[in-house]
Amino acid sequence: MRADVLLVGGGLANGLIALRLRALRPELRVVLVEREARLGGSHTWSFHTGDLDAAQRAWLEPLVRRSWPGYDVRFPGLERRIAGGYHSVASEGLDRALSRALGERALLGCGARDVRPDGATLDDGREIEARCVIDGRGFPAARFMNAGFQKFLGLEVELAADHGLEAPLLMDATVPQEGGFRFVYVLPLGPRTALVEDTCYADDPALEPAALRERIGAWAEARGWTIARVLREERGALPIPLEGDIGALWAALPAGVPCAGVRAGLFHATTGYSLPQAAGLADRIAARPALESAGAYALVRGLSEEWWASQGFFRLLNRMLFRAADPGERWRMLAHFYRLPEPLVHRFYAGRLTFLDRARILSGRPPVPVLRAARSVRARPLVAGPA
Numbered sequence: 004m005r006a007d008v009l010l011v012g013g014g015l016a017n018g019l020i021a022l023r024l025r026a027l028r029p030e031l032r033v034v035l036v037e038r039e040a041r042l043g044g045s046h047t048w049s050f051h052t053g054d055l056d057a058a059q060r061a062w063l064e065p066l067v068r069r070s071w072p073g074y075d076v077r078f079p080g081l082e083r084r085i086a087g088g089y090h091s092v093a094s095e096g097l098d099r100a101l102s103r104a105l106g107e108r109a110l111l112g113c114g115a116r117d118v119r120p121d122g123a124t125l126d127d128g129r130e131i132e133a134r135c136v137i138d139g140r141g142f143p144a145a146r147f148m149n150a151g152f153q154k155f156l157g158l159e160v161e162l163a164a165d166h167g168l169e170a171p172l173l174m175d176a177t178v179p180q181e182g183g184f185r186f187v188y189v190l191p192l193g194p195r196t197a198l199v200e201d202t203c204y205a206d207d208p209a210l211e212p213a214a215l216r217e218r219i220g221a222w223a224e225a226r227g228w229t230i231a232r233v234l235r236e237e238r239g240a241l242p243i244p245l246e247g248d249i250g251a252l253w254a255a256l257p258a259g260v261p262c263a264g265v266r267a268g269l270f271h272a273t274t275g276y277s278l279p280q281a282a283g284l285a286d287r288i289a290a291r292p293a294l295e296s297a298g299a300y301a302l303v304r305g306l307s308e309e310w311w312a313s314q315g316f317f318r319l320l321n322r323m324l325f326r327a328a329d330p331g332e333r334w335r336m337l338a339h340f341y342r343l344p345e346p347l348v349h350r351f352y353a354g355r356l357t358f359l360d361r362a363r364i365l366s367g368r369p370p371v372p373v374l375r376a377a378r379s380v381r382a383r384p385l386v387a388g389p390a
């Protein structure tokens with residue numbers, strides 16, 4: 004089989020690239036290979052209005068399941084509504100859009116085992132040749148950073164009565180702080196449906212699904228909600244980089260194969276969100292006059308290194324969160340942050356903090372012990388061992 008562009012992995016990043024290529028470069032033969040039986044996995048991908056420019060928001064609009072004009076946060080002693088849009092894309096929507104756009108050129112239920120700049124070998128032995136190959140198979144098994152984890156389990160539930168929530172509850176950190184910075188995240192998807200996630204910024208990625216489901220049930224019950232049905236479940240453990248070496252990532256990846264998404268390190272260091280970077284990369288790829296692996300590799304590698312360098316301050320904050328604060332006290336850093344002005348909060352999520360913003364985040368009565376904060380400024384060497 005031959006393709007102009009072969010996308011390996013049908014997740015968020017390659018999914019957006021496929022949609023952009025079909026919309027702007029219909030002459031190209033785009034083939035996408037996905038190991039699972041459906042595209043996009045089981046995710047709800049959210050983003051803030053300011054994370055994307057107006058043109059990107061416009062082309063993503065058909066994928067958006069719900070939008071809200073703001074969101075709430077709750078900490079002990081702080082309840083706040085942050086204005087500014089918040090939007091969610093469901094993986095079912097991406098799956099539908101991609102299936103429509105690619106038809107039989109989306110090969111499902113078949114993984115790729117050997118991915119090269121000029122093609123790939125699939126698990127069933129088929130060979131696909133392509134001028135441009137983009138590897139979007141999710142996090143690579145490469146040791147390039149020391150990380151904490153944002154781990155979570157979410158249940159999309161239908162309630163017996165209306166929940167009455169007007170806006171997402173991005174963080175309810177008034178829950179017991181067990182095992183790290185813990186909060187409940189709620190998206191009110193319909194009058195009686197909501198995605199309720201139990202999230203923890205923890206030192207290890209291990210999830211205990213049964214316990215988390217119980218916690219979510221207890222949280223809902225405490226609010227007076229009766230869960231009539233669980234519609235769906237999603238979970239994840241996203242690495243939150245504390246320090247690392249982006250060069251080591253690229254050295255560990257196959258030479259000359261362009262990557263996309265989290266595989267290329269294109270995600271927000273503190274939140275783990277990757278949708279804004281995925282949308283930006285899709286635009287850049289689709290705008291290339293000639294698409295071939297060598298040029299796409301140079302583009303992605305450049306963007307990845309630039310993005311990693313620009314995220315240094317966020318990795319510093321992560322080190323303070325994970326190393327300077329005791330696990331049960333980590334919430335204080337976020338409570339301090341959420342007292343800051345709205346425009347700064349928006350720039351934080353967009354990864355575009357100014358020098359003054361950084362000073363404001365670090366100023367005031369320190370939410371973590373000063374000596375430990377000072378020690379956490381210095382990055383540590385990479386921990387050896389399996390990724």
Ligand SMILES: Cc1cc2nc3c(=O)[nH]c(=O)nc-3n(C[C@H](O)[C@H](O)[C@H](O)COP(=O)(O)OP(=O)(O)OC[C@H]3O[C@@H](n4cnc5c(N)ncnc54)[C@H](O)[C@@H]3O)c2cc1C
Pocket residue numbers: 011012013014015016017036037038039042043044045046047048049050113114115116139140141142237238239240241263264265266275276277278279
């Ligand atoms: C449950 C969850 C919720 C998240 N919520 C948000 C959010 O709200 N906002 C946000 O911006 N980010 C969010 N993230 C973080 C991040 O944006 C996602 O992980 C995102 O899906 C990463 O996109 P990606 O395309 O790099 O990888 P993925 O979307 O994980 O896609 C990788 C794809 O490659 C496929 N694959 C793997 N190996 C092979 C193989 N050998 N051959 C073929 N296919 C293969 C996988 O099956 C998968 O479909 C969330 C993550 C998770 C886990």
